[in-house]
Amino acid sequence: MAKEKTFFEKLKAWPLLLPVVALILVMAVNIIYDAVNGNNPFSFFTITLQNTTANGTVLYGRIIDILNRGSEAAILAIGMTLVVSSSAGTDISVGSVMSLAASVCCVTLAGYGVSSTTELARPLIVGVLAGIAIGCLCGAFNGFLVAHLKIQPMVATLILFTAARSIGLLVCNDLIVYVRNPQFGFFGSFFGPIPTPIIITAICVAVTALVLSKTALGTYIQSVGINAKASRIAGLNSKTIIFMTYMLCGLFAGIAGIINGSRITSADSNNIGLYMELDAILAVALGGNSLGGGKFNLAGSIIGAYTIQAITTTLYALGVSSAQAPVYKAVIVIIIVAIQAPPVKAYFRKRNAAKAAVAKEA
């Protein structure tokens, strides 16, 4: 007799369970903290309109801040999800590529050797396209190594991880290039009352989701990730598909780099995108995706990215300094992945089965 699945069983099978639970826990911590301190317990959720001298009337609140600050990680997580799915490996170069894209963009806009400018030397679109193009190029390089030379993704991307940031410094002539121009600053500030990075992220996510759902691309990527050989025999060009996912990852890294550069209206090669690759990989893992490739869940990764940002913001709100925050992040990560670890799952399954057997006997 087929038993109806109970609500809990359905919930257990829900792929987004882990990231959503993590997000809810973070919110709960915020509410409790505010309540204990005698503030409005729901101040975490309040969104207000504030007047600022620089940007006019803008939205303000902790949630907006998390969505805003988490944009880069979310954008990177899109590309990383695809890469992990298709090649069962991670692209560790995205942070460095971000930095390179920002450098190229700023240098194109300011001119070589200029350290600070308020006037754009070239039209804005040229700089942005240059930044995105260099991101794609880096992605294509990684993709070529992984797909055609069959090098393990981590090693292949280690090359640009080491080099991209330094090339960016070289492009910048060892300077921090400031482009203090409102046109360039637009990508990191506000569009009307809404922070621009949120809008850009929304567009990136929407376009990717649309392409993945309306075309067979998503299925292709997953099938290559599950079994590249079988997919090839089935008529898929696995090499091209893996290559493409890396290129897309590079593209998104480029976009994230430009946003980050625009936020600080400069190309700070040493600091842009530092450790971002780790956040992006973490977002993918937190989103319930297996780092072993195959099936992926884009929504999970995006929620994962914002969860990480929520954790970071919460830690800051609790008075933890930015240098100390990684300790807590590390503990959280280990707990999350340990819960998902196969031996732990097997242990719980065994225990549940034993319990069920006892219940049956009784």
Add this chain to the structure above:
Amino acid sequence: MKKTKINGNTLLLLITIALFVVMYIGGIAAYGSRGFSRLQTFLDILKTNAGLICMASGLTVVMLTAGIDISVGALVAMDCMILACGMEAGIGAVPMMIIVILIGLVFGAVQGFLVGYLEIQPFIVTMAGMFFARGMTAVISTDQKSITEQINPLFYKLANIKIKLPFGGYTNRKGVYMAPNISVGVVIALLVLILIFLMLRYTKFGRSLYAIGGSEQSAAMMGLNVKFTKMKAYILSSFLTSIGAICFCLNTMAASVQQALGYEMDAISSAVIGGTLLTGGVGNVIGTFFGVLINGTISAIVKTNGKLASSWPSILTAALLFLFIVIQSIFAAIREKQKG
């Protein structure tokens, strides 16, 4: 008569060594007049990279099991900070060094347990380890510490011991004979290197590592304790990293949150240039040693030149990495063709 056949891996090691020799001779040819030809320059490369040699040896062991340990750089920072703060608090140099090594063992045991027994991807585990160690450094102290003679005379003395070599000296402009010297760190690093080399070659543990890297399933079927061996590999890596941290601290005499930033990638690239495969089962600490030397030589050349931008060493390292990875993949392709 049995013909000795040079296989791909030996050839790769030979290429690495040849590259180092060519690069060093190139350095001498270009900057011989600026002291590059002196033995001391080479010894200084060893001195600066003593810590890295220990770390990269440990990393090679982990990489042989098809794992990775990216926590090494952060662990060095944490160890240095503990050393500096402990000595500032008046604890002696020897107890502090023992404490640091114990911390390394515990750190490695936790990581090894998570990788070996809970089967979590090594990258994720050691990434968390890296976050933890780097963050812990900041929790201990965010100041820039430096270890002076007042803080701990013994440690200071240890750092400044110069073991003179009986050969290869030169007479400086004042006519004083300068004997080349090495520091305590170099001696420790070379000892570690030799011990790990012997361990990998002649002990059961060493050969189990290769077996596990070659095929985990076959190793398990052969009756090897895969989980525990993996755990031991991570313990060894963190242990060697802690020894490396002491060498590192002896060289810099300082501690800060930003210390040894990106060292994990230097160590990984050294191992890869030295012919260790990230897929496991292939590699040797001798190769890793030359990998470290190549990286060190690049830095030394750029430093001696003085005009090149500071970003060149990492670009050159990346270019070499690219070269070696391509050569490795060509060898792998040839091997596959021969098989089938």
